Amino acid sequence: MGMSNFLQQLANGISLGSLYALLAIGYTMVYGILRLINFAHGDIFMVGTYIAFYSMTSFLLPWWLSFLIAMILTCIFGIIVEKAAYKPLRNSPRISVMISAIGASFLIENLAIVLFGGRPKAFPIPDMFNKVVKIGNVSIVSVNFYIPIITGILLLILLYVVNNTKTGMAMRAVSKDYEAARLMGIDVNKIVSFTFGIGSVLAAMGGIMWGLKFPNLVPLMGLMPGLKCFIAAVVGGIGDIRGAVLGGFILGLGEIMIVAFLPSLTGYRDAFAFILLIVILLLKPAGLMGKNLTEKV
Amino acid sequence: MLKIKDLNVHYGGIHALRGINIDVPKNKIVTLIGANGAGKSTTLRTIMGLVRGSKGKINYNDTDITNKETKEIVEMGAVLVPEGRRVFANLTVEENLTLGAYIRKDKSEIKKDMELVYKLFPRLAERKWQKAGTMSGGEQQMLAVGRALMTKPKLLMMDEPSLGLAPLIVKDIFEIIKEIHRQGVTILLIEQNAKAALEIADYGYVLETGSIVLEGEGNELLNNDEVQKAYLGETK
Numbered sequence: 001m002g003m004s005n006f007l008q009q010l011a012n013g014i015s016l017g018s019l020y021a022l023l024a025i026g027y028t029m030v031y032g033i034l035r036l037i038n039f040a041h042g043d044i045f046m047v048g049t050y051i052a053f054y055s056m057t058s059f060l061l062p063w064w065l066s067f068l069i070a071m072i073l074t075c076i077f078g079i080i081v082e083k084a085a086y087k088p089l090r091n092s093p094r095i096s097v098m099i100s101a102i103g104a105s106f107l108i109e110n111l112a113i114v115l116f117g118g119r120p121k122a123f124p125i126p127d128m129f130n131k132v133v134k135i136g137n138v139s140i141v142s143v144n145f146y147i148p149i150i151t152g153i154l155l156l157i158l159l160y161v162v163n164n165t166k167t168g169m170a171m172r173a174v175s176k177d178y179e180a181a182r183l184m185g186i187d188v189n190k191i192v193s194f195t196f197g198i199g200s201v202l203a204a205m206g207g208i209m210w211g212l213k214f215p216n217l218v219p220l221m222g223l224m225p226g227l228k229c230f231i232a233a234v235v236g237g238i239g240d241i242r243g244a245v246l247g248g249f250i251l252g253l254g255e256i257m258i259v260a261f262l263p264s265l266t267g268y269r270d271a272f273a274f275i276l277l278i279v280i281l282l283l284k285p286a287g288l289m290g291k292n293l294t295e296k297v
Numbered sequence: 298m299l300k301i302k303d304l305n306v307h308y309g310g311i312h313a314l315r316g317i318n319i320d321v322p323k324n325k326i327v328t329l330i331g332a333n334g335a336g337k338s339t340t341l342r343t344i345m346g347l348v349r350g351s352k353g354k355i356n357y358n359d360t361d362i363t364n365k366e367t368k369e370i371v372e373m374g375a376v377l378v379p380e381g382r383r384v385f386a387n388l389t390v391e392e393n394l395t396l397g398a399y400i401r402k403d404k405s406e407i408k409k410d411m412e413l414v415y416k417l418f419p420r421l422a423e424r425k426w427q428k429a430g431t432m433s434g435g436e437q438q439m440l441a442v443g444r445a446l447m448t449k450p451k452l453l454m455m456d457e458p459s460l461g462l463a464p465l466i467v468k469d470i471f472e473i474i475k476e477i478h479r480q481g482v483t484i485l486l487i488e489q490n491a492k493a494a495l496e497i498a499d500y501g502y503v504l505e506t507g508s509i510v511l512e513g514e515g516n517e518l519l520n521n522d523e524v525q526k527a528y529l530g531e532t533k
């Protein structure tokens with residue numbers, strides 16, 4: 001493989017890794033707060049993409065406004081999912097909440113099939129994201145530059161919120177000790193909603209950029225990325241934001257490199273995530289960045 | 298200030314509190330002593346709205362708080378230092394204190410109160426940036442008390458603040474409780490260390506398997522035969 005091909009694939013891997021990272025953060029944040037795997041997260045990602053699609057195609061809004069609307073509506077949607085499917089089970093056994101999560105996921109997927117139709121839709125790509133940039137003899141589609149940049153900006157904002165604001169502090173406190181947080185007058189429900197809101201905004205942005213890169217929308221489009229990003233979160237050490245980012249990039253880059261270096265294994269690119277998961281669970285069950293999590297009682 | 302009337306608490310089939318009556322007058326130190334499993338923690342947790350009673354009433358400053366949310370109760374000026382410290386291990390000392398002031402908006406006052414806490418516990422001032430989880434048990438207890446003080450409480454409840462601490466630090470903690478009390482905070486204290494608690498208390502209650510079996514002024518209980526036998530390990 002030539003250098004130019006390698007660089008092209010690298011750019012591909014970085015942008016795919018960015019998308020995985022954005023989605024993985026949602027899993028890890030919700031897990032951190034509620035010790036819950038939000039199986040509906042991949043579907044929230046799908047809903048965000050469809051909202052952007054319809055704003056652009058049915059409402060003919062400019063792309064940037066459509067993206068903004070998609071982020072806002074998806075944020076609200078994520079919060080509603082939590083209030084409807086998880087909040088009533090706050091004091092129930094973990095298995096009930098997990099079943100509810102799976103149910104929520106099926107419900108959203110099937111509603112999407114009814115509402116949006118099962119036939120694939122082509123995500124409209126604004127020109128600025130679709131330019132071919134030539135550097136020497138390497139040609140890279142411009143969206144591959146925008147994705148890591150936008151992801152980087154979102155990450156910086158997120159880390160600032162989590163580390164430097166009072167709400168972020170409260171999030172970390174709730175994730176450590178739910179009851180002690182309540183004793184400080186922290187409204188745990190509000191913090192949980194906030195967490196779902198953030199996770200959903202990132203999922204929406206991830207979905208939109210996914211659409212820009214792979215402009216083929218189907219109601220089940222969240223399934224595979226959702227599963228992989230959950231794996232990314234586990235690989236990085238679930239509960240840890242930096243871990244989710246790391247896991248996302250390892251997954252994205254790894255997948256693309258398989259395609260690039262071992263073309264005969266291209267058909268197995270989806271298997272990479274699962275093999276990685278097995279290896280990590282065997283070698284470092286708490287994940288790369290994870291400390292040994294104690295079970296929350 | 299705090300009046301508990303005929304409070305009953307059930308955990309599934311366990312009848313943990315069987316109609317207790319407790320009165321905490323303003324500006325007093327009241328203590329609740331009793332053996333393991335008597336229901337002391339349950340009492341405080343019910344006051345704070347973490348556990349719901351099945352019967353009975355809790356009044357705080359003439360407001361019925363029996364069914365109020367924990368957040369509202371904290372906003373009314375009652376705070377609990379929970380059993381086992383429960384500081385936020387993944388947060389720094391300063392962040393723990395900042396969260397203590399979560400419900401408050403008065404930025405400059407918060408800053409002043411933080412300085413006061415650091416004055417009360419110089420150890421914490423030295424360790425502002427340390428993660429709470431890496432501190433010693435005694436330091437964590439100081440932080441738990443400091444964090445509670447940051448809510449600017451009128452009623453401070455403490456669940457076994459001396460548990461697991463060396464005798465010298467226990468003495469410090471009791472000195473600090475007295476100091477906080479001098480500053481006008483009403484105190485409801487749970488202690489295994491019945492002697493030390495009764496010595497500083499104006500009034501005490503003895504709890505046994507969910508019922509109050511004895512009550513009286515601190516010294517009175519201290520000299521009571523039954524209390525001495527059961528809790529002070531002395532025989533006459």
Ligand SMILES: Nc1ncnc2c1ncn2[C@@H]1O[C@H](COP(=O)(O)OP(=O)(O)OP(=O)(O)O)[C@@H](O)[C@H]1O
Binds near residue numbers: 308313334338339380
């Ligand atoms: N969450 C719970 N579920 C079921 N039973 C509980 C629960 N919490 C407490 N209990 C029971 O209620 C009773 C009173 O417990 P509580 O924690 O109030 O005792 P305590 O007086 O604080 O004891 P200790 O001195 O050991 O802290 C005990 O029998 C305990 O087993």
Ligand SMILES: [Mg+2]
Binds near residue numbers: 338339
């Ligand atoms: Mg107790």
